[in-house]
Amino acid sequence: MLLTNSTFRSLCRARQLLSESTEDSLTIKTIAREIAISHFHFIRQFQAVFGVTPHQFRIQSRLEQASLLLAMGECSVSEVCMAVGFSSLGSFSDLFTRRIGESPRSYQRRARSMVQVPGNYPPLQLFPGCLSLMGSLPASAFRNFQEARPTALR
Amino acid sequence: MRIKLTSIMVDDQDKALDFYTRVLGFQKKHEFPVGEYKWLTVVSPEAPQDTELSLEPNANPAGKTFQKAMFDQKIPLAAFEVTDIEKEYKRLRGLGVVFISEPTKMGPVTLAVMSDTCGNLIQLYQPS
Numbered sequence: 001m002l003l004t005n006s007t008f009r010s011l012c013r014a015r016q017l018l019s020e021s022t023e024d025s026l027t028i029k030t031i032a033r034e035i036a037i038s039h040f041h042f043i044r045q046f047q048a049v050f051g052v053t054p055h056q057f058r059i060q061s062r063l064e065q066a067s068l069l070l071a072m073g074e075c076s077v078s079e080v081c082m083a084v085g086f087s088s089l090g091s092f093s094d095l096f097t098r099r100i101g102e103s104p105r106s107y108q109r110r111a112r113s114m115v116q117v118p119g120n121y122p123p124l125q126l127f128p129g130c131l132s133l134m135g136s137l138p139a140s141a142f143r144n145f146q147e148a149r150p151t152a153l154r
Numbered sequence: 155m156r157i158k159l160t161s162i163m164v165d166d167q168d169k170a171l172d173f174y175t176r177v178l179g180f181q182k183k184h185e186f187p188v189g190e191y192k193w194l195t196v197v198s199p200e201a202p203q204d205t206e207l208s209l210e211p212n213a214n215p216a217g218k219t220f221q222k223a224m225f226d227q228k229i230p231l232a233a234f235e236v237t238d239i240e241k242e243y244k245r246l247r248g249l250g251v252v253f254i255s256e257p258t259k260m261g262p263v264t265l266a267v268m269s270d271t272c273g274n275l276i277q278l279y280q281p282s
Binding site: 045050 | 165173228269272273
């Protein structure tokens with residue numbers, strides 16, 4: 001498949017929308033409409049470019065955001081669940097456990113025991129939700145978390 | 155001093171191994187577990203003792219941001235040399251690979267750019 005410049009841009013935009021979306025109302029069909037590609041072609045082209053379907057990508061993005069929020073330890077599992085766009089705590093916990101290999105609570109305990117988040121951030125009460133908190137942090141804020149995790153050789 | 159190892163960040167090592175071996179045709183050289191990830195390298199069957207390419211897990215948020223920005227700006231993060239770019243282009247398209255640029259002569263080389271399905275754009279080039 002040879003993508004035109006405009007289709008490439010549209011798929012990049014769709015990926016951005018999917019990674020930012022915490023609302024189930026923003027369906028895959030809605031996104032396809034937003035970028036002006038038919039639903040069928042959108043799924044097919046997205047998968048061919050990014051290796052996963054739009055739905056799989058959105059789930060992965062939400063679980064990655066949830067992992068970071070849990071590791072920071074400022075939010076409860078329920079708050080993280082809602083902040084990243086899951087509406088059912090049970091479904092979130094099941095999915096998280098299957099994909100990450102341990103429950104959200106266990107992951108949070110383990111991550112918090114290894115993580116030292118620097119304390120020079122704006123007061124937490126200025127931020128209404130966990131997602132806002134995550135978005136406000138510089139990339140360097142996650143440095144200790146990444147160093148503490150078992151990582152591949154570099 | 156020699157360059158024997160280079161790396162590329164991938165969003166999923168299993169998916170990457172499939173793409174880089176089954177689709178591109180590289181061979182797995184090393185695979186062993188390191189914590190929750192793997193030390194995973196591939197080599198070209200045309201030069202198995204040559205440079206190894208490490209398929210490195212892109213778990214760092216800073217790395218993800220960099221990778222996404224490069225992709226969105228259409229900047230390839232690796233380049234592989236081929237002897238017949240038209241033939242490779244046809245072969246890879248037949249396997250479902252997505253190109254954003256078809257073989258195009260650019261000075262002393264002919265270039266094409268494709269997605270590796272793991273978050274990167276890869277440039278194929280054929281020297282004149």
